[in-house]
Amino acid sequence: MKSFSGKALFLDRSDINTDEIIPAKYLTEISRDALAPYLLEDLKFDGFDPTADIADKSVVVTRANFGCGSSREHAPWALEVNGINLVVAESFARIFRQNMFNCGMMAVELPVDTIDKLFSTFGGHDTTVETDVDGGTITVSAEGMTETISFTISRFDADLVASGGWVDFADANY
Amino acid sequence: MGRTIAQKIFDDHRIGTPDTDVQVIRLDAVFCHEITTPPAIVDLQQRGKDRVFDPARIKVVIDHVSPAKDSKTALQGKILREWARRHGIVDFFDIGANGVCHALFPEKGFVRPGYTVIMGDSHTCTHGAFGAFAAGVGTTDLEVGILKGVCTFKTPETICINITGTLPNGVFAKDVILSVIGRIGVNGATNKVIEFAGPVVDAMDMESRMTLCNMAIEAGGTCGICAPDRISVDYLWPFIKDEYDSPEAALADFSKYLPDPDAAYAQTIDHDVSNLTPMVTFGYKPDNVKPVSEMAGTRVDQVYIGSCTNGRISDLRIAARVLAGKRINNTVRAIVSPATPKVYNQALEEGLIKTFMDTGFCVTNPTCGACLGMSNGVLADGEVCAATTNRNFNGRMGKGGMVHLMSPATAAATAIAGTIANSPLYTR
DSSP states (O other): OOOOOEEEEEEOOSOOBHHHHSOGGGTTOOSSGGGGGGTTTTOOOTTOOHHHHSTTEEEEEEOSSBTBSOOOTHHHHHHHTTTOOEEEESOBOHHHHHHHHHTTOEEEEOOHHHHHHHHHHHTTSOOEEEEETTTTEEEEEETTEEEEEEOOOOHHHHHHHHHTSHHHHHHHHO | OBOOHHHHHHHHHEEEEEETTEEEEEOSEEEEETTTHHHHHHHHHHTTOOOOSOGGGEEEEOOSSSSOOSHHHHHHHHHHHHHHHHTTOOOEEOTTTOOOHHHHHHHTTOOOTTOEEEESSGGGGGGGGGTOEEEEOOHHHHHHHHHHSEEEEEOOEEEEEEEESOOOTTOOHHHHHHHHHHHHOTTTTTTEEEEEESHHHHHSOHHHHHHHHHTGGGGTOSEEEEOOOHHHHHHHHHHHTTTOSSHHHHHHHHGGGSOOTTBOOSEEEEEEOTTOOOEEEOSSSTTOEEEHHHHTTOBOSEEEEOHHHHOSHHHHHHHHHHHTTOOOOTTOEEEEOOSSHHHHHHHHHTTHHHHHHHHTEEEOOSOOGGGGTSSSSOOOTTOEEEESSSOOOTTTTSTTOEEEEOOHHHHHHHHHHSBOOOOTTOOO
């Protein structure tokens, strides 16, 4: 199983699309590692600098409809090769969410109030997320503040995370 | 309660339910292109599983960057080509026979009412126009589709969008779908299927229905679906005439995929288009939509007519009608990319290509190209394109570029004016 804990990157915008996560011009790469320098290259909003902000981060916290647009699995791959295996959001686009679990990564949905509180409490701080996959909790902490939040993923999604993805699971079962 | 089209298709294809709300369905077709398939092929090889579930059900095209523009895109084509040969995949469309996947595959008769189809391409929802369940997926789902002929989906809920009224002259399917996305938002149909219904859809030809369904994904929809009818049967007849005694018999068979009158929809939206005007996007999201009149006068650098949304023969005919006898403004450059070789040939025979060239358009071979900023018309930083494509995301057609989505009629009128403009086909 992959690691789902570490420093958090807060992306305070809804509808971040897969073209912003990894622009199409890099889809000519066959190797996943080649995508690493280009993660979130075309994401533009005040206070976000991809070159400075992504380094050392392992978890993304964001708003609604993350990963909309193109079906490119290069989007989860670009996160993965940067050491980010967990995205926590209010909601996800269908294909992106499925791609994450298909790769043994996690896309965790939390209620809008919880996401709001994460941003208002921890946004702008040096924040760490500890994930207990079996217990279904994330513990978010920064500068003496700590918050433990429960989440649920389906049994099927949990199986994909445990088995490292969909290919072997499908080949064994269908 | 009765069943929706998607529920009926799922009921006919379900082979497993690994979890509440998760269904494994059998696939009738798996479509492949050179961007998302090579990583699946390489991964299957590395796993020692370089197999395909059924070469006759796998359809393959090189379309996103064609002809190859550099060594990397040449390698993507090479991997796909060698894989298709190795596995005896007969329906492989290489340079010369290739076109934009979602225009080419319908034209070849590869989609039937009731089919289940996946492809590693988000605009796969286009094929729902034939009464099929067709969904874009990532490379891992595609890989499993290739290997096993199955895919998982959540139990599909359906939004019924009932398009009513009478479409005014000069207002097209593209304007309808832009207005729908503007209304429900880029997240309005996430995890749901959209059934497009009502008298306006019933009167549309297949190409217009494909334009509608093509952009279901821009509202987050898993698939757009139109109910099969006589118009879909007539389109498919050359491909199914050996399977049925008559078009009536085919229609009777396909009618098993009509939605029940009391189908259980998650939501029903009545969308009256009687007063709809030509629409255009203004920001970086497909739900940032305004009437063209409110954007009139906006300067553009490039006009692009093509793509899986609006690169079919009816689109080129409408654009050529607006362009005939005119010249494009000397402040713009304009590109038309017929979506398939058949469309290109028809456009040649009908004199449309000459019209485009006489007005100052560059005519390219069929390819996805500029739509996603990969080739054949990428924008420079700060440039603006009036495009008949489907996405206006920041950087989509090139870093720092802005894309305004619109119909072919509006794009043609914009090419003449040099700024965003309504076409004379719109007479209100």
